[in-house]
Amino acid sequence: MRAYADNDYPADHKPDWKVIAGLWPYLAEFRGRVILALSLLVLAKLATVATPVALKYIVDYLDQNRGADMVLWIPVVLVIAYGSLRFGSTLFSELRDAVFARVAERAMRRVSLRVFRHLHQRELAFHLDRKTGGLARDIERGTNGISFLLRFTLFNIVPTLLEILLVAGILLVVFNVSYVLAILVAVVVYVVFSIKVTEWRTKFVREANARDNQSNSRAVDSLLNYETVKYFNNERYEAELYDRDLEDWEAARLKNRLSLASLNGGQALIIGVALIVIMAMAVREVAAGEITLGDFTMINAYLIQLFIPLNALGFVYREIRQALVNVERLFKLLDDRPAIVDKPDAPALAVDNGEVRFDHVHFGYRPDRPILRDVDFAIPAGHTVAVVGASGAGKSTLARLLFRFFDVDSGSIRIDGQDIRDVTQDSLRAAIGVVPQDTVLxxxxxxxxxxxxxxxxxxxxxxxxxxxxxxxxxxxxxxxxxxxxxxxxxxxxxxxxxxxxxxxRVILKNPPLLILDEATSSLDSLSEQAILGALREVSRQRTTLVIAHRLSTIRDADTILVMDAGRIVESGHHNELLARAGHYARLWRQQHQDQSPA
Structure with a gap:
């Protein structure tokens, strides 16, 4: 499967609406809450739709009894009913949000944890190819997108459509079909316009997100390498690079803003024309005595009540469109299978003695660039084997393969006869302690x-x-x-x-196997001797692989392997290798010449 990469969607990529179906598991966990929330939603909309009816009767009663003896309790009751309906609409909406809050927040928690675990399961090569800042932004937008889709798909699109149907039904029953047709035409034109323009401007939203990722990655990378920036006086250079990224982001955001203004302007025009047409129809009928002033007020209230959520529907559609893109990226990230996986029903590693064997191992990070060629050696239980050689010889690659950051291309690595590809990664790594060359805290x-x-x-x-x-x-x-x-x-x-x-940390972990990857490379000579004593104590009863640059630190190793161009070219004890006057002897002489005073 192709690895997930930064900004790998083209700007005109259309999101997959099937992504919404992937949200069902997060709803299924709280079926009762979802059903209760939907019930409260229906009650809220019924109260909302009934409110203009109450207003109509208030206006009609006051208009018809103007100047006559008025029974005050009737308009008072109608006003109380009107206020109660408005309050009920708000109350049911708030209760709905309160009931559903647990569902949305739990969904964000579940998916955030799932992504976090998945990223830790991904192979080292994935993380080496990623930009942390951009990845963090994708995760943040994706989890927020899930919450948005859950909330607004259920609680904006569905209730708005329900309200349109209820209003259309009331107008059809109380008045005539012309009002229904006028509203439906306005709604259809509005929706089609919103969808078409939103589709057009999606590329600008994507470009803005891509530039946002790019600038954020630049900032994070620069700040993480703060010392390096200072070493080379490159603050101005870094600021220029960051500003260049910000300039691209600014241009993308400007296009996004201008396209949004076009969308909002067009929507406002459609709503304005629809209001003029429908209210003109109502005014004509009031003047002709065909409908009452209360009917006119009710129609006006319905139009305002209808077009406010419809206007919000345009916003919600735009946001849902973007949320789908963000969630799609997140789900794609989750769907990418890690390159290093446990076999089905893989057993845990059982370390009895701790013998490690590299059996004719071939490996390359890329097919066209082999690193290890037919590497074959064993580390007997409780022994220390040191590997030395020039930079790029493949020394540290041995440690990465033993820890199973990568799998060998051919051959095998075995611990007490067990191929490390056949056991669980968790048990393998629990059995190995690593002191890396570069410790990050x-x-x-x-x-x-x-x-x-x-x-x-x-x-x-x-x-x-x-x-x-x-x-x-x-x-x-x-x-x-x-x-x-x-x-x-x-x-x-x-x-x-x-x-x-x-x-x-390794002393505290207390593993049966040790990897010391140039573990004393950052120490001065005095500290090095002190630490070497501790490491000898720690490794005394453990099988130890030492990756060394300073040959003086591995003189006491049981076996020293000399690597060159991915092959083991010499092996033996320190004195034995010196006596051969080969690769090891040359490295030893070179280091002693480098350390001798000028």
Whole structure:
């Protein structure tokens, strides 16, 4: 299935109205509330339609008894009935909204959670290709669109159509067919005009949304990379890029506004002409004595009462059209199947010893660019295997494949004989602890970031993990200690401090398998030695894969694998590899020359 991409709908794409059927599961959860809300809707509309009738009798009674002895209680009762009907219309509408509120809010909650879970199930490649800002906007608009469709499809279009039918029926019974025909013609012209113009201007709405996503993505990306912007004095450059995106957004919004003005102007003209024609018919009949002044008042009230929601219907149709687009994008996102999925009835990984084997693995992120070529090695249970090599040799790819961020193209990866594609991803990842090269922290307290390794851990366990990662001295030096906020992506901590947090998380997780992806790359020599001691302690009883750049950190590894161009070209112990005077020996000499004083 094709991956979901930013702004992948053309501007003239027509939304699928079948999307509305996809909302039924969110209504089915509260069938009783939906039925009660619809009942209150009908009562509200009956009260609304009956109000002009009460007004007619008030006017007729006052007009016919002008100058005569008037029985005051009759108009008083009629006025009370008129006020009660108006109040009933509002009361039933408010009760309807109150009853339905739980349905709409629960639907937004359900779909938001579903999208959140789905995004975490998507493969790493999906997130690498996405722009977070645009994705966030799509999700926000999609969830709001669901709420809008649920509310306004049921509570605006349906009641407006019901009101048109009731008014047409009353006019047909009380007056004559000419009023019904005039109103129906006006309604049909209004609806056709609204639909046609809305279809025409939809492309402008889509373009405005696309430009909005683009500018928002630019702003988020720039702010997330705040330090990089500062390093290169590129504030002005970033502002220019952002302003360029905003200029496109401004132009798109202007087209949207002008097209909206055209739509509103045309709708107002149709309503105005319809009012003139129908009221002229009523005036002629009043003058001819064919209808009463009360009838005239009732017709006028019905027209006002009818065209106000009809005018709202134009707005609602425009918004429903856009909501359909937003919900369609959201449902499309949910329908895209993750590339990495568990097999049906896949069992959980059972780690007995913890032996890991890469069995003739071939892999490439793209078919035309292979990364790993026939990689074949084993990590015996409880042993540490280090992988070294030049940048781009495929070292970190081994870790990504073992963690199943990607699946191998051919060959297999096995843990205690179990192909990792045959077990659940959850159990596989629960068994592996990773200390990445670049640790990204949540914008939360230091304590919560440490406890993320095992959220249910006790406070003492978190403190113990911090001590083992040599973090306690640093934490106690902070005014707020464990409650210190680390900032967006952990920017308030140094690289070494973030790396120690990552190590503490893994200590807290306590997995049987470890991946150390250049875990000490951000540490100075003194801190590195302290952390290496902790890592040796942690990895002593665990099967460990070490991705290393600094060769001095992996001298004690049980086996060292040397990779070049996606192949394992050497393997052995440190001294053994030096004695061979091959790739490893060249890397060792190069690093020692780089570290020697000039």
């Amino acid at each position: 949540f914008n939360d307290t230091l304590y919560r970031n440490l406890a993320y390794g095992r959220p249910e851990a006790t406070e003492e366990e978190v403190h113990r993990a911090a001590r083992m990662a040599h973090l306690e001295g640093f934490i106690h030096s902070l005014p707020e200690g464990y409650d210190t906020k680390v900032g967006e992506r952990g920017l308030k901590l140094s690289g070494g401090e973030k790396q120690r947090v990552a190590i503490a």
